[in-house]
Amino acid sequence: MAAMSPSERRLQKELMSLMKEPPPGVTVDGDQASQNLTLWTVHMEGVPGTLYEGEKFVLQFKFTNKYPFDSPEVTFIGNNIPVHPHVYSNGHICLSILTDDWSPALSVQSVCLSIVSMLKTTAGQFVLC
Template sequence: MDAYQRRLAKELSQLVNEPPVGVSISEENTAPDLRVWQITVEGATNTLYEGEKFTLQFRFDEQYPFTSPEVIFTGDNIPVHPHVYSNGHICLSILTDDWTPALSVQAVCLSILSMLSSCKEKKRPPDNAFYVRTCSKSPNKTRWWFHDDTV
């Protein structure tokens, strides 16, 4: 077993046995080589997304954890959120520029749940139509321009 597979096996075991609140995964839905995971996240109580369930797809390459996983929302319920495009791509700095091998799948899930929980208004990013029409199939090949939401 390669180093990245050992790391993924350890993270999978942790998620199955001790999932954070609002996060669930079943061992059956992961690819045999651990490269693709489907994880369900549920909107937190007292947020705009309370009771809603979303599916995240994680894709890993042999460089993980030195490269970030590709993470997108999939399925019929893509959250309407200022940092989530209608094709499921997520604009979140820890998935690209701010990725570090110290992060984990669990940390990414918690960051996405936090992003959803802090949302004040359900709306798509202002450039959604243009982005979806012109983007790469992989969000990891996108050059993101992160902006400050506090302005």
């Protein structure tokens, strides 16, 4: 078996961390991610007490071989894409940590927490992209 690249080692470590200690309402399809470390499916539940309470969303994380120096591409997929000022109808997410404010110190877990936080915040609290 070929040795893992630094990117693959980091993704493997993050996958194990996300499976063991996921943020509330977040689960990762560990079997699928283990088969292809560059493409993850993450399930997210709407936070109680918000507009999205009771909703179930699916996120797709795509990683390049330059991860963690390049941010993952994160989109909502499937039939239930949240209606939100920072989410386009095609599922693309406008979140600064996914572009200009990305840092290799961030992780999939921190991205998930940021998306949960974004969905908890009302539209008036955001500056649109």
